[in-house]
Amino acid sequence: MLTGCSLPSHLPEVTFHANGKTIRVEPAVYCDIGGDNCAERGQAGKLRVPPGKVVQISVDGQLADGIWEAVFLYRDAAGTQQTTGTGLLGKGEDFTYTLALPDKGDQLLGIEIHEAAAAVLETGQPLLRGYWAVEITA
Template sequence: MHRGLTALLAAAGLALAGCGTPASGSPESPEITFYAHGESIRVEAAQFCNAIGTECSPPNPDAIGDLRVPPGSPVQISVPSEVSSAPWQVAMMYRLPNGQEVADRSSVFTPDERRTYTARPPADDAQFTRVEVQQYSGVLLPAEDGGIQFALAGTWVVTPQS
C-alpha cells in the first residue's frame, strides 16, 4: 500500500506536468485551509487545471504551506466546494520515531461527499512531514499496471514542522 502511494505521488506530478499548456484563461485556484495545534493557514494550489485538463495554471512551488504540527497531532483540512465537487483525497507522509518514512492516504471522496477531513498520524510520536490534498479530473491516463487512472486537476501541499 505504501509503495502504491509513492507511485501515486510520482504519477500525480506527471499528471499535473502533463495537463495542457498554461493558457491566458487558466483556471483560478481555490484555496484550502489546513488547521493544527491552534493555527490555520490557507494554501493555494501548487498547480490547478480545469476539469478536463486542457488549461492549467503554471506550477507554483511557492504555494507549499508551512504549518506547525507537533508529533502525534492531527491536521484538519477544509476544502471549498470547487474542490469537493470532484473526487478528491488526502495523501500523507510521516516519520516514525525510528526515522522510517511512511506514506498513507485517505479513501477517495466522491463529488460533494464531504468538505472536511482530519488526517491523523498512526502513533502519538509520529511526525507528519507532508500532507497533500489531491483533486482528480475527468482525464484518464494509462496506469503502470496496465489499467487506467484519473489525472489530478489540482494539488495543495503543506509540509508540517514540529
C-alpha cells in the same frame, strides 16, 4: 499561454488547522478540468504540527463536488518514512477530513491534497488536475 476561460477566476483553496493555527493554501499547480493548460500557481504552505496532534483539512466546495484525496508523508517511531493517503473523497459529500497518524509518536512531515481531473489515465486512475502542498515542522 493561458486564456481567461481556461482556468476559473477563483482557484479553490484548502484550509489546514493544527496546533491552534490555521492557514489557507492556493494550488501549487492547477489545470483546466480536462487536465490540460496547467499553470504553476502558489507555493507550499508551512504549518507546525507536533507529534500526536491532528490536522483538520477543509476543502473548497469546488473540490468537494469533485474527487479529491489527501496524501501524507510521516516518520514513524522507528524513524522510517511512510506515505499513506485517505483514498478518494468528495462527490459532494466530503468537505473536511481529520488527519490523525497511526501512533502518537509519529511525526507528520508533509501533506498534499490532490484533485482529480475529468480525464482518466490508461491505468484507470484519475488524472491530476491540481495539488495543494503543506510542509510540516514539529
